[in-house]
Amino acid sequence: xxxxxxxxxxxxxxxxxxxxxxxxxxxxxxxxxxxxxxxxxxxxxxxxxxxxxxxxxxxxxxxxxxxxxxxxxxxxxxxxxxxxxxxxxxxxxxxxxxxxxxxxxxxxxxxxxxxxxxxxx
Numbered sequence: 001x002x003x004x005x006x007x008x009x010x011x012x013x014x015x016x017x018x019x020x021x022x023x024x025x026x027x028x029x030x031x032x033x034x035x036x037x038x039x040x041x042x043x044x045x046x047x048x049x050x051x052x053x054x055x056x057x058x059x060x061x062x063x064x065x066x067x068x069x070x071x072x073x074x075x076x077x078x079x080x081x082x083x084x085x086x087x088x089x090x091x092x093x094x095x096x097x098x099x100x101x102x103x104x105x106x107x108x109x110x111x112x113x114x115x116x117x118x119x120x121x
Contacts, residue, residue: 036120
């Protein structure tokens, strides 16, 4: 009985470590960028395209290209948090630009790091 409990405990610890490691590895590949909508997007090909200046968490600037497919303009002044994988082929071939993002979400002004918000103003 003790061996069974010990085996289950070890298995739980190993699986937990693997899942935590996968989450950590994902953060190593993905990078978060912050952008502010400063002008209306361009309506093209059934979506609205944006080309914005963005900054990662280290304050490095990058041009961020993405589309909103719901045919609604994102209001000017809105802050977005964008997750992108710099190692995706499309992003590797466009130096200084991120053109293939994983997701974006609207965030509150207070959720943008202070140093980055100053750069976006």
